[in-house]
Amino acid sequence: MNLDLTTEQSAFRDEVRAFIRERLPQDIRERLRQGYLPRKQDTVRWQRILAERGWAAPHWPRAYGGAELGQIERIILLDELQRAPAPVPQVFNINMLGPVLLKFGSERQKAWFLPRLANLDLWFCQGFSEPGAGSDLAALRTLARREGEHYVVNGQKIWTSTAHVADWMFALVRTDAQAQRHRGISFLLIDLKTPGVTVRPIRSIDGAHHLNEIFLQDVRVPVENLVGEEGQGWECARFLLANERSGIANVGACRERLAYARELAARTRRGRHRLADDPHLRHELALLDAELRALEVTNQRFLLTPSAQAAMPAFASVLKLRGTALQQQLHGLLVRLGGAGVREHVDDEDVDGIPHLVERYLFARAGSIYGGTSEIQRDLVAKTLLG
Numbered sequence: 001m002n003l004d005l006t007t008e009q010s011a012f013r014d015e016v017r018a019f020i021r022e023r024l025p026q027d028i029r030e031r032l033r034q035g036y037l038p039r040k041q042d043t044v045r046w047q048r049i050l051a052e053r054g055w056a057a058p059h060w061p062r063a064y065g066g067a068e069l070g071q072i073e074r075i076i077l078l079d080e081l082q083r084a085p086a087p088v089p090q091v092f093n094i095n096m097l098g099p100v101l102l103k104f105g106s107e108r109q110k111a112w113f114l115p116r117l118a119n120l121d122l123w124f125c126q127g128f129s130e131p132g133a134g135s136d137l138a139a140l141r142t143l144a145r146r147e148g149e150h151y152v153v154n155g156q157k158i159w160t161s162t163a164h165v166a167d168w169m170f171a172l173v174r175t176d177a178q179a180q181r182h183r184g185i186s187f188l189l190i191d192l193k194t195p196g197v198t199v200r201p202i203r204s205i206d207g208a209h210h211l212n213e214i215f216l217q218d219v220r221v222p223v224e225n226l227v228g229e230e231g232q233g234w235e236c237a238r239f240l241l242a243n244e245r246s247g248i249a250n251v252g253a254c255r256e257r258l259a260y261a262r263e264l265a266a267r268t269r270r271g272r273h274r275l276a277d278d279p280h281l282r283h284e285l286a287l288l289d290a291e292l293r294a295l296e297v298t299n300q301r302f303l304l305t306p307s308a309q310a311a312m313p314a315f316a317s318v319l320k321l322r323g324t325a326l327q328q329q330l331h332g333l334l335v336r337l338g339g340a341g342v343r344e345h346v347d348d349e350d351v352d353g354i355p356h357l358v359e360r361y362l363f364a365r366a367g368s369i370y371g372g373t374s375e376i377q378r379d380l381v382a383k384t385l386l387g
Contacts (some may be wrong), residue, residue: 012073016055029084047119048171055069055118056094060102082250093124099240103247108224125162127171131157135373137232148238151221152220160212164209184235186232188227190225198217204363248257251299254327257330258330261334268337299319302315314381314385324367327370335357
């Protein structure tokens with residue numbers, strides 16, 4: 001990291017490294033190193049270990065299962081988790097819904113949901129996108145009609161990550177069909193076991209099942225599951241998306257993949273020469289390292305400088321754009337190095353995880369879409385710069 005750490009912060013980093021070294025199950029670490037995405041059981045298993053220290057939700061109040069860590073300590077923790085590599089805490093629970101509940105939720109909602117989110121007793125998915133309402137969320141058409149102490153919800157959500165393994169969904173719904181586009185939208189928590197909910201898989205380009213479409217037919221949701229006030233959903237969504245985009249840079253994950261690329265190049269030979277000695281590859285690795293250092297500094301400026309955070313969402317959009325591009329470049333490089341290992345020779349052992357490197361490369365293509373498409377991010381930056 002480029003941060004100038006105090007003695008206490010350096011001690012915290014050492015504490016995190018020791019904890020990961022001692023407690024991270026080796027089978028989980030090895031699967032991630034080889035290019036696999038973490039399975040649900042991997043994330044649940046590791047997050048519950050982190051929750052013992054409050055590190056599953058490090059920025060939350062201790063009363064709700066957090067550790068009340070400062071911003072620098074949060075950066076250190078996330079960086080070390082990604083470099084390990086280890087599963088990061090479930091993003092929908094910790095970085096999205098949790099902060100929304102802390103800001104907009106009732107005391108009952110905070111007391112009941114937050115500890116369960118931190119310990120992954122409940123797994124949430126995000127019900128925002130709809131057919132015809134992806135980047136333009138204000139065009140959503142899912143209706144929630146109030147009947148007594150319930151909302152009756154009808155509509156469809158799509159591209160819903162992990163819905164097939166989720167317990168609940170936080171969703172944007174239209175509670176006032178006559179209101180203007182950004183008004184009349186509310187934020188509901190929906191138990192996916194409720195009658196009328198149907199989840200269907202969508203296979204993505206990597207051949208795996210990450211995504212789903214969800215059909216809601218006369219789904220009865222208790223009014224007490226409304227977060228904030230009726231019609232306040234757009235405000236909740238903007239707050240949530242700013243939190244989502246600011247975490248998409250994934251500097252530590254990029255560092256770990258760059259280190260793995262160097263490792264793979266060092267033990268792969270083309271004839272009598274190691275790939276790591278190829279001057280063109282060395283130049284490419286150096287450029288990636290420089291780009292990553294720049295992203296790291298920019299990410300720290302955003303997270304630690306109040307004036308930068310005041311520029312949201314434009315600053316977060318810059319991080320999202322650059323971080324996504326670097327992740328895609330690194331996964332492409334690993335596929336090329338892995339392919340060279342198959343065609344040529346790898347010292348001492350077969351190249352591990354080659355099919356999974358390809359799958360991760362394909363999965364990384366979605367980074368230009370989720371969290372708001374790259375085109376939308378550029379629009380946000382342009383509007384900020386040009387007024």
